[in-house]
Amino acid sequence: MLTGMAKRISENSTAGARSVRLDDGEMYVVEDGMPDAPALLLISNAAVPTAMWDTMIPRLAAEFHVIRVDLLGHGRSAGPASRYDIPTHARKVGQVLDLLGITRVTVVGHSSGCTVVTALAEQRPALVTAMILIDFGSTPAAKIPEPLTTRLLVTTFPGRLLWRLRNENTLRKAAENGFTRPVDIPEALVEHLMGMTHQSMVGSLRAPLAYLGQRSLPDRLTALGLPLLVIFGEADQRWRSSCAADYRAVPGARIEMLPGVGHIPMLEDPETTAALLRDFATI
DSSP states (O other), X not given: OOOSOOOOEEEOSSTTEXXXXXXXXXXXXXXXXXXXXXXXXXXXXXXXXXXXXXXXXXXXXXXXXXXXXXXXXXXXXXOSOSOOOHHHHHHHHHHHHHHTTOOSEEEEEETTHHHHHHHHHXXXXXXXXXXXXXXXXXXGGGBOOOOHHHHHHTSSTTHHHHHHTOOHXXXXXXXXXXXXXXXXXXXXXXXHHHHOOHHHHHHHHHHHHHHHHHSOHHHHHHHHTOOEEEEEETXXXXXXXXXXXXGGGSTTOEEEEETTOOSOHHHHSHHHHHHHHHHHHTO
16 A cells, blocks of 8 residues: 555656656656556666666567656656665655556666665565666675766765866766767766756765665675576676676576677667567566
8 A cells, every 4th residue: 555645647748758746756757668568667877867778668668568767856856855875766666666556577777776676676575576787786896996077076075066067068978988889878868967966966876885885786686586687788887897797696697798888788789688688578
């Protein structure tokens, strides 16, 4: 039973998009595919919009009910959020799925979105049927050191000043660092980052590392006992791709490495990435 939530879904001007109203704000949701098809939840890094999955949707919607969500305080969802910790984000996503009538779902997380879907599975084991994690480290030690500019951004000063000085060109150049193949940077990504507050940006960087520091993902996933697929770009520049081997500690885990692909396989190799998702989610 959903206590304390306004059970209402309002139409959004974008086809397939909804604003799901919770007690503390509305969360932006995009649905594609047939409502009665198996549900597939896509959660990205909070610093990027749901549009980062756009190239994947035509390859998935024919077989799945695909659901994308902007976390509270990010994208088109309400903000700023009062709390940015991962378990809170996961609870909100679970409430959205309840309002949509979803009772069973395969969850897909990209980058820090992997922590949100893992926390969701911990909180709602009867809801999650299988897990797919894309390009996220097993432990904090797997993190490749951030550039000086990024490290400064998370400070109060000069971080807030640097964030105010950002522009579309600097954001686009920063985004390109995550790719190893030629990719057109989505305008939605630049728009999303321009709209983020400094508080939201800092929260999106710190919260996943705090969650990961409490307990490694392989340990958490082993306890869950769910089918697991881990996809990693071998040329990832944010997490050491060698850490993908750590997930082999999870019984039955399937590991797929993508040669020549960086941190965002959905844009660099959407065909292969979508094929892996389809194959695993239909088992």
